[in-house]
Amino acid sequence: MRFTAAILCLLAPAAIAQTSTEDYRVYNEHPRLFLTPQRLRLLQRERDRDSMRWRQFALLVRAAAQMPEPGFALGLYYTVTGDASYGKRAVDWALGPGADLRQLALVYDWCQPVLNPAQSKALAAKIHRLIEQRPAATLPARRDRVLAVIATVDADQHGEESQLRETIEQWWRAQLAPTLLDGRTIIPLSDLFALVETLHAIRDNLKIDLRDDAGEYFRDLPKYQVLGNYPAPLAAPENEYRIPVYSGSGQPDTDRAGLARAAGLGMVAYDNNALENQYLQGWLIQDRFMMQGTFGSPYEFLWANPYQPGLSYFQLPVLYHNPRSGTLFVRSNWEDDAIWFGLYQGEAQLFQDGRITVLNQTGPVPPNPKPVPVGDASVLFGHSPLKFDMEGGTVLVVGLKPQRKYLIEADDEELRELESDRVGTLLLAYPAERVAAVRIQELHQSQ
Numbered sequence: 175m176r177f178t179a180a181i182l183c184l185l186a187p188a189a190i191a192q193t194s195t196e197d198y199r200v201y202n203e204h205p206r207l208f209l210t211p212q213r214l215r216l217l218q219r220e221r222d223r224d225s226m227r228w229r230q231f232a233l234l235v236r237a238a239a240q241m242p243e244p245g246f247a248l249g250l251y252y253t254v255t256g257d258a259s260y261g262k263r264a265v266d267w268a269l270g271p272g273a274d275l276r277q278l279a280l281v282y283d284w285c286q287p288v289l290n291p292a293q294s295k296a297l298a299a300k301i302h303r304l305i306e307q308r309p310a311a312t313l314p315a316r317r318d319r320v321l322a323v324i325a326t327v328d329a330d331q332h333g334e335e336s337q338l339r340e341t342i343e344q345w346w347r348a349q350l351a352p353t354l355l356d357g358r359t360i361i362p363l364s365d366l367f368a369l370v371e372t373l374h375a376i377r378d379n380l381k382i383d384l385r386d387d388a389g390e391y392f393r394d395l396p397k398y399q400v401l402g403n404y405p406a407p408l409a410a411p412e413n414e415y416r417i418p419v420y421s422g423s424g425q426p427d428t429d430r431a432g433l434a435r436a437a438g439l440g441m442v443a444y445d446n447n448a449l450e451n452q453y454l455q456g457w458l459i460q461d462r463f464m465m466q467g468t469f470g471s472p473y474e475f476l477w478a479n480p481y482q483p484g485l486s487y488f489q490l491p492v493l494y495h496n497p498r499s500g501t502l503f504v505r506s507n508w509e510d511d512a513i514w515f516g517l518y519q520g521e522a523q524l525f526q527d528g529r530i531t532v533l534n535q536t537g538p539v540p541p542n543p544k545p546v547p548v549g550d551a552s553v554l555f556g557h558s559p560l561k562f563d564m565e566g567g568t569v570l571v572v573g574l575k576p577q578r579k580y581l582i583e584a585d586d587e588e589l590r591e592l593e594s595d596r597v598g599t600l601l602l603a604y605p606a607e608r609v610a611a612v613r614i615q616e617l618h619q620s621q
Contacts, residue, residue, distance in 0.1 A: 198338040200327045200379045204286040207279065207321055208374055208476065209253055213443070216479065217254045230466045231475040235260065239468050242429075245277035247472045249284040261288040268297055275304045275318040283325040298326045313361065316345060317368040317375075324379050342382065351387040357498030357596050360519060363402050363418035363434035364427075366395075370440035377444075394496060396454040399438050400487055401494040401503040404525045405512040412467035419503070421521050423532070432470040435463065439477035446482050455484030492549060493568060500597030502570065506549030515548045517572055517599065545569065550606065558616040566606040571614065574598040579617040585610035591617060 200206065205214075220228045232251065234241065241247040244267050252261035265288060268281040282289070282297050289297065301322050310316040320341055323334045353359035361369060376382050385392045407414040408426050415431040435458065442455045459482070465474040487508065494503045502517040514525040522533040524546065533555075542562060545552035551568040554560075558574065564584070574580065576598045583589050587610070594600050602612070 196342075196380070196382060198335045198342070198380060199332050200324055200334055200338075202379050205253060205284050206324050206327075206375075206379055207283045208371070208378070209284065210378055214253070216481075217475070220475070220480075221254055225480065226461070227464065227471075227475045227478055227480070230464075231471045234468055234471055241472070242469045243274070243277055243472065245272050245274065245281045249277075249281045250472055250476060252288070253284045258288050261285045265289055265293060265297070269293060269300070273304070275301065275308065275322050276314075278304070279318070279321040279325040283321075301326055310341075310345070313350075313365055313372075314368040316341065317372045320372055320375055324375055338376075338380065342376065342380075342384070346384055347387050351384070351391075354388050354391045355498070357496060357500065360499050360501060362420075363399060363437065364430040365433075366399070366437035367433045367440065370437050370444065373444055374440065393450060394494075396438075396441065396448075396450040397490065397494045398496070398501070398503075399434070399441070399454055400457045400490060401492070401505065402501075402516070402518070403434075404530070405505055405514050406510050406525070406528050407463070410467070412470075413464055414462045416463060419516050419518050419523070421519055423530075428467075429469050432465055432467075432473065435465060435470070436473035436477055439473070439479075442482065442484075443477050443479060446479065449485075452482075452485040453487050453490050455479075455482050457484075457487040459484050493551060495570075495595075495599070495601055497595035497599075497601075500576075500595050500599060502572070502599060504548050504551050504553070504568075504570065506547075513548050515546065515553050515570075517597065520597065522572060556600070556614065558614060560614040562612055564602075564604060564608070564610055564612045566604050566608045569602040569604070569612070571600040571602065572598065574600060575616065581615050581617050583613045583615075585612075 209217075221232075235247055235251045245264050248260050248264035248267065252258070252264060264281045264285050268278050272278055272281070278297065278301050282294070282301060286294070305319055305322055308315060308318070310319045320338070323337050327334050350359065354361070373384050376384055402419050403416040404419065408417050408428070408431070410428055415426070415428050416435065417426045417431050418434040420427075420430070438454055438458050442451045442458065445451055446455070459478070459480065464478070465471055492505045492507065494501070496502075500517065502515075504515050506513040516523045516525070524531045524533055543555055543560075545554045545562065551570060553570045553572060554562060555573045556571040558580065560571070574594045576596055577594060578598075579591055579593050580600060581589055582592055582600075582602065584604075592600055600614070604610075
């Protein structure tokens with residue numbers, strides 16, 4: 175007890191020192207949001223070389239296409255080209271019908287050179303009213319508030335300090351980061367984009383890397399972003415989409431898919447040296463998935479880096495398992511016609527021949543259930559006691575009691591003890607050539 179107390183006394187001053195040295199004031203000039211000097215140079219180089227992504231984005235803006243996010247699109251085009259007419263259109267939208275706090279913040283930040291003092295004051299006031307009206311209860315809402323606070327610092331005389339401190343120390347470090355680490359919170363792939371934008375805004379302006387508070391989560395994140403998609407792409411008129419896993423029997427949503435892709439591109443841009451992100455880049459950078467529609471093209475142009483080659487995702491394992499959350503994805507191979515199994519937010523799904531089948535986990539399980547083959551792995555809906563024949567590879571036993579200990583006995587092996595994950599899954603790995611009968615039984619307190 176004395177040793178533990180001594181360690182805590184040693185660690186506490188270090189934690190206090192780290193917090194006390196952090197500055198929650200923003201000193202950067204506009205643009206503060208996403209368009210760092212390095213990224214702006216990259217985008218202007220893309221414009222100068224008339225790249226595919228620039229050409230598509232510029233074509234839509236110049237043709238006055240109906241952009242779902244006009245403030246974002248027009249403001250981005252203005253900042254890259256310097257054409258004031260597009261900046262003024264973004265301002266007109268923001269001072270008129272615009273009510274999306276995130277886009278209003280981007281227009282205020284990116285279009286400062288074309289805002290006269292009266293317009294700047296009016297737009298800042300509109301942004302502050304929306305901040306006060308909308309509680310930051312969700313991840314996207316919190317992101318919106320962070321962007322708005324940072325964008326309007328000069329209009330609020332460093333009133334951002336207390337709000338950014340609360341966001342980082344209370345919302346992130348005390349609430350969200352711990353639940354990401356222990357698996358209590360699972361962020362859907364499309365909502366990850368709000369987190370990625372928050373990461374960029376905080377680091378670019380405060381020099382604080384939020385990943386430091388949840389390192390293990392972010393190390394695994396690229397694998398989740400790759401394997402959490404159904405194998406078969408969805409062909410749309412503008413481009414093909416990877417469809418992220420979703421619950422229930424709804425239809426694929428291309429906007430949701432676009433945000434999931436943007437989250438991946440934004441994560442690579444955040445740290446393109448991380449090995450995991452280089453595999454993610456290899457997954458994302460294929461031209462057939464380049465977003466060319468009115469919703470996706472601004473995101474594609476802003477975040478994609480075609481100069482980053484990436485590593486082949488074929489080198490990644492075809493299995494993703496997070497025992498802390500219970501999230502599980504496995505596919506038979508890396509081809510588009512692969513079989514895929516997912517266990518996500520309490521729902522088991524099998525994707526095969528272009529169809530999603532939601533599997534029933536609550537019905538009676540036969541004494542000797544038949545495994546569902548998924549490439550070199552097999553999925554088994556279990557109970558205790560359970561006996562099955564195994565022919566090598568990975569066996570995923572799902573549907574057991576969560577976080578319970580089980581005795582595992584295989585022919586010619588010693589009895590071993592394993593604990594199921596948060597949702598009741600056991601992962602059993604055997605050599606490919608191994609053939610045996612396997613028995614599983616729950617370990618009770620009396621045993």
